[in-house]
Amino acid sequence: MSVSPHITSPYGAHRTVGAVESYPRFLWRSLGVATDGNWLFYGWMTLLTAIALVGANAWAVQVRDGMIVTNMSDHVSWGLYIANFTFGVGLAAGGVMMVIPAYLYDDEEMHELVIIGEAVAVAAILMSTLSVVVDLGRPDRFWHLIPGIGKFNWPMSMLTWDILVLNGYLAINLHIVGYLLYMRYLGRKPNPRWYVPFVFLSIIWAISIHTVTAFLYCGLGGRPFWNTALLAPRFLASAFVSGPAFILLVLRALRSTTNWEWSPRPAQTLIQIIRVAMAANLLMLFSELFTLFYTGSGHAAAARYLFFGSHGATGLVPWIWTAVTLNLVGTALFCMPHALERGSVRIAACIMCIIGIWIEKGMGLVVPGFIPSTLHEIVEYSPSPTEWKVTAGIWAFSMLVLTVLIKLIAAVHSRRLHSTAPHLP
Amino acid sequence: MSSGQPLPSLPILDQEPTGRRGFLKACGATLGLAAWATALKPLTEWAQDVSVEEFLQKHYRELKPDEKQAVFRRLEADCKQDHGVDVTISDPQAIPGVQFAYALNLSICIGCRKCAEACHIENNHDRATNNSYIRVFEMVMGGIDFEKGDATYDHPVPQPGKFYMPVQCQQCENPPCVTACPIEATWQEKDGIVVVDYNWCIGCRYCEAACPYHARRFNWEAPQIPAEEINPDQGYLSNRIRPQGVMEKCTFCLHRTREGKMPACLEACPTGARVFGNILDPHSEIRWVVENKRTFVLKEELGTKPRFYYFFDE
Numbered sequence: 135m136s137v138s139p140h141i142t143s144p145y146g147a148h149r150t151v152g153a154v155e156s157y158p159r160f161l162w163r164s165l166g167v168a169t170d171g172n173w174l175f176y177g178w179m180t181l182l183t184a185i186a187l188v189g190a191n192a193w194a195v196q197v198r199d200g201m202i203v204t205n206m207s208d209h210v211s212w213g214l215y216i217a218n219f220t221f222g223v224g225l226a227a228g229g230v231m232m233v234i235p236a237y238l239y240d241d242e243e244m245h246e247l248v249i250i251g252e253a254v255a256v257a258a259i260l261m262s263t264l265s266v267v268v269d270l271g272r273p274d275r276f277w278h279l280i281p282g283i284g285k286f287n288w289p290m291s292m293l294t295w296d297i298l299v300l301n302g303y304l305a306i307n308l309h310i311v312g313y314l315l316y317m318r319y320l321g322r323k324p325n326p327r328w329y330v331p332f333v334f335l336s337i338i339w340a341i342s343i344h345t346v347t348a349f350l351y352c353g354l355g356g357r358p359f360w361n362t363a364l365l366a367p368r369f370l371a372s373a374f375v376s377g378p379a380f381i382l383l384v385l386r387a388l389r390s391t392t393n394w395e396w397s398p399r400p401a402q403t404l405i406q407i408i409r410v411a412m413a414a415n416l417l418m419l420f421s422e423l424f425t426l427f428y429t430g431s432g433h434a435a436a437a438r439y440l441f442f443g444s445h446g447a448t449g450l451v452p453w454i455w456t457a458v459t460l461n462l463v464g465t466a467l468f469c470m471p472h473a474l475e476r477g478s479v480r481i482a483a484c485i486m487c488i489i490g491i492w493i494e495k496g497m498g499l500v501v502p503g504f505i506p507s508t509l510h511e512i513v514e515y516s517p518s519p520t521e522w523k524v525t526a527g528i529w530a531f532s533m534l535v536l537t538v539l540i541k542l543i544a545a546v547h548s549r550r551l552h553s554t555a556p557h558l559p
Numbered sequence: 560m561s562s563g564q565p566l567p568s569l570p571i572l573d574q575e576p577t578g579r580r581g582f583l584k585a586c587g588a589t590l591g592l593a594a595w596a597t598a599l600k601p602l603t604e605w606a607q608d609v610s611v612e613e614f615l616q617k618h619y620r621e622l623k624p625d626e627k628q629a630v631f632r633r634l635e636a637d638c639k640q641d642h643g644v645d646v647t648i649s650d651p652q653a654i655p656g657v658q659f660a661y662a663l664n665l666s667i668c669i670g671c672r673k674c675a676e677a678c679h680i681e682n683n684h685d686r687a688t689n690n691s692y693i694r695v696f697e698m699v700m701g702g703i704d705f706e707k708g709d710a711t712y713d714h715p716v717p718q719p720g721k722f723y724m725p726v727q728c729q730q731c732e733n734p735p736c737v738t739a740c741p742i743e744a745t746w747q748e749k750d751g752i753v754v755v756d757y758n759w760c761i762g763c764r765y766c767e768a769a770c771p772y773h774a775r776r777f778n779w780e781a782p783q784i785p786a787e788e789i790n791p792d793q794g795y796l797s798n799r800i801r802p803q804g805v806m807e808k809c810t811f812c813l814h815r816t817r818e819g820k821m822p823a824c825l826e827a828c829p830t831g832a833r834v835f836g837n838i839l840d841p842h843s844e845i846r847w848v849v850e851n852k853r854t855f856v857l858k859e860e861l862g863t864k865p866r867f868y869y870f871f872d873e
Contacts, residue, residue, distance in 0.1 A: 169584055183591065191598040198605035200780030200803045201762075208776050211767040271762020271777065271804025274609055278618075278742045278761055285618050285743040285759070293741035293765050355861045356735060356771025432706065509694065509726060509773045510705035 160316055160553075167545045168538040174391075179537065182530040189527010192520045193268050201271055203520045209513035210504040214521040215269040217496025218528065221376070222262035223347045224369060224495060226303065228377010229255035230340035231407050232400070237333050244400045249314055249543055250388070251381055252307045255340070257536035259304045264528045292350045299343045306336045311539070318546045320553045344369045357503045359436035368418045369495070374411035376491040378404040379464075379484040384540065386481060392544045405468060412465045412487065419494075435510065440502040449514040450505070453497045460490035618743065619756040619796070630758075631795060638800060642784070646791040648799055651817035653750035659811050659866065660751070660838035661822075662848045663725060666872035668832040670695055670716040670723030677827030678727075681812060682798040683790050685782035692809035693727040693824060694773065727824070728753065728774035728809035729857060729865030736766035736775060736808075745806070751866055752811050754796040760805040767806065771858050772865075775808045811835070838866070 171179075196203050206213045232251030236244040267273055278284035279297060288294040310332050317324040348366035355361055382404055388394060423441075426434040440450050464486030473479045506512050517525075545551035612633060616622075622630060631648040638646045675691040684690040696708035700720050708724070717723065734753050737745055744760040747753050767775045781803040793799035794814030801807050812822040816835070825833040836845035848854065852870040 169587075170580070183594075187594055187598045190595065191601070194599045194601035194605075198601040200778070202780040204779075206779075208767065208773070211764045211777060266763075269763065271764070272760065272802075274606075274614060275759070275761045278744070278759060287741050287743045290738050291741040291765070293739065293763065297741065350765075354735065354739075354769050355863075356769065356858070435706065503768070506706075507773050508771045509696065509710070510708065511710055511773075 157316060160319055163551060164542050164545075167551050168541055171541070175541075179534065182534040182537070185530035186527045186534065189524045189530065192523035192527065196268070196520055196524065197273060203518060205515055205518040205521065207513060207515070209507045209511060210501060210515035212269070212500055212504070213515055214496070214517040214525050215265050217500045218492075218525050219262045219265035219269070220347060220369075220495050220500060221492045222258050222265060222532075223300070223343055224373035224376055224491070225380055226255045226258035226262065226300075226377075227340045227344040227370065227373040228375075228380065229258070229307075230337055231374050231378050231404065231411075232381060233333060233337055233340070235400075235403050237330070238337070241400070241403065243397050244403060246396060247385065247400050249311060250384055250540065251377075252311045252336075253536060253539040253543060254377070254381055254384060255307045256304065256311060256539060257532045259300055259307070260535055261528055261532035262300060263304075264531065265525070268524050268528070292346065292353050295346045296343075296350060299339065299346050303336070303339050303343050306332050306339055310336065311543075315542060315546050319551060341370065344373050351499075351503065356508050358433040360499075360503045362422065364418050364422055368415060368422070371411050371415035371418060372491045372495060375408050375415060375487050378408050378411075379487045382484050383481065383488075384536070386477070388540060388544060392548065394544055394547060405474065408487065409465070409468050412461070412468065416461065416465065435506050436502040439505050439512065440498060444506070445512055447505075447512050447514050449516055450497060450502060453493050457490045457493035457498050460486040461494065464490055613758065616758050618759050620746075627795075634795070634799065638789075642786050642789060642800070644786050644789045644791060646789065646793050646799075648793050648795050649814055650795045651814060653748045653752070654817060655749070656839055657837045658751045658839050659730070659816060660836070660845050660849065660868065661730070661811065661866065662834040662845055662852075662854065662868040662870060664832040664834070664872060665722055665724060665869055667830045668723045668725065669830055670697055670712075670721075671829060673827040673829055674725055674824035674833070677823040678809070680788070681790055681815075681823035683782065683784055683793070683800045685778075685780075686784055686788070690776060690782075692774070692776070693725050696724045696726060697721050698724050724869070725824075726772060726774075726857070727867070728811075729772050729863065729867040730809075730811060732864035732866060733862060735769040735771065735861075735863060739765045739769035741765065745808075748796075748813075750813075750817070752813050753808065754810055754813070755806050755808060756796070757799070757801050757805045757807065762804040762806065764806065771861055771863060775806055778803050778805055778807065 204213065229251035232244055232248045235241040236248040267276070270276070279286070281288070286294050288298070310329050313329050314324055345366045348369040351357070351360035352362055352365040382401060385401060389396075423437065426437045435444065438444050439447065440454050442448075443451050464483050467473060467479060467483035467486070470479075474483065501515055505514065542551070610633075612629075616630060617626070619627075627650065631650065634648050635646055638644055672693075672695050675693040675695055678684070678691045678693050679689065682692065694710045696705065696710050697712045697716075697718065698704070698721065699707040700722055703724070730751055730753055732751065734747060737747055737753060741763065742759065742761060745753060745755045745766055762777065764777055767777060778801050782800055784800065789800070790798060792814065794810070797810040797812065797814045812820075812824075816822055822833075822835055825835050834845050834848050836843040838845055838849065840846060848870060849868055854868040854870040856865040856868060858865075
């Protein structure tokens, strides 16, 4: 391959490379890698695409016919979509639990894998954003939210803060992942000036996305179940369980589909984090419940409904006890180092904690905020088939993106995908 | 995936002579695009109902007078087309020196729900859902405990041992819904009324979560009203027929009250339990009630400062 005249690449500030190895070309070749694989890969991608298509169709029908096709109502005006949004933000924030050991504590082995956490964050932010978009009654007016063009009620509305921090986090992580991959693709050492400041920014930013998301709820004085100062810390603690647990599963999948080898230590670090975070999460949950139930004030009405049912309405009782059981069993497994050495136990523990927190933060937090209503009416909610389809579609689409990202990372890491230009000194 | 394999071929535009995989990929991509287009087809059916003018319409408070007129005429034409009814869309402005307030005498309210019914008709609410901005609670004597209240009662009123409490938008001086809205689609007018620009709202329902009084409603589908029942006297910010997917709320019937009339709910009340007027006018009845009766507001502890007062006679 001939070398074209030297130009400055957008990402290589002080070096010159062949124009043929430009960033767009890297992306183009990445597309080639992303669409190549064995039958297992094609099967997985086809399955995800099929689910995403079902979700896309359900959403299109919802836009056409109105949100009447959901089971939400004026009493329970947010449901599965916002539940899934909240969980997704936590998943994204959880990725930081690889970044902190890698960069703040200079854990070399974690450093090798930290890009996986950043890829998970990108996919999780995508999931959160889509979950909000499908919750809009008028997605065609999306442009009203764009600062400068629409009318952005900043700094008053917490929702505008959330839009800013989520998009900021997405941009930061896309930059870090893109830059590190590109440098590795070129076979060059990344210039710390181009990514380390962003890594540290991403640590603060990860905390901010979940704090702001908690403020969305706890800032509302009319909803006593949400109106608690413990909400943001609880969100963070549970995010530091679901995030690392999800990353453990991704690492597992990566190891069994590629020959990328690494030491068991990064996984051990993540497990340690899960243990501590889950203990903190459960302690705060217990503290919250004690305050509600022991004082027995009217504020306990939603918690009573959630855990025990109220006036014969028990819609959320099975949900929350499933979550409590999964969280407790999952945590117990994480605290048994010998059992955890078995892959199946580790996978089970991760899945239990992920589902437990998905319920605790979603159906167990968003929905009881509306039951009883602000005027103490009890109108129940359970998601409609449309809501399940759309949510499954969003998950599938996000997993599709994550699969592609992870595949690229693996290909660049194994040097299967690398620059073909002659190496310049 | 083993590192010994050759480089993957480029997608679609395969440069290698053996382009079988590239060909398959091209087929897959085509099939995929077709599948996405089919899945999203309902969107195109829906988009036919949204005109370019509607899509690009600016926020109410940024419309110039002539632009406003164009919008109102367009909405009137849309109503003619969709419902076959000639309506007039007006836009009465807040009157300087006027702050509206409402008071409700709980001693004489009998829970007949005439107010809710009048609201339903006046404000062009969806017929099937029997929507109204007013919910009337049957409360148990001996306290003001909504937990013992019931808004779905279906029996003759008044019942012994019960009193009745209609609740609608409190037009808070410090409205949490306005703070919550991410795009300023809802705001407080100079006369204290909180309004929604139905053509700007994106339907995120954060205001509905923020309201402590269950005063806001969402249009889960396009409202359906028989043509002969449509109220043709419509205000842009109040009772015009709302589009699908946006929030709505009580506006103290601003298309009436800013023209010197009383709200529909007050006119319909058979017992005279409702008192409405300009709180800044020292001679108004509402001012007299607030100054002389033992009034209270709902959820005072939240600091929302409602302009809706409740009181008892004795």
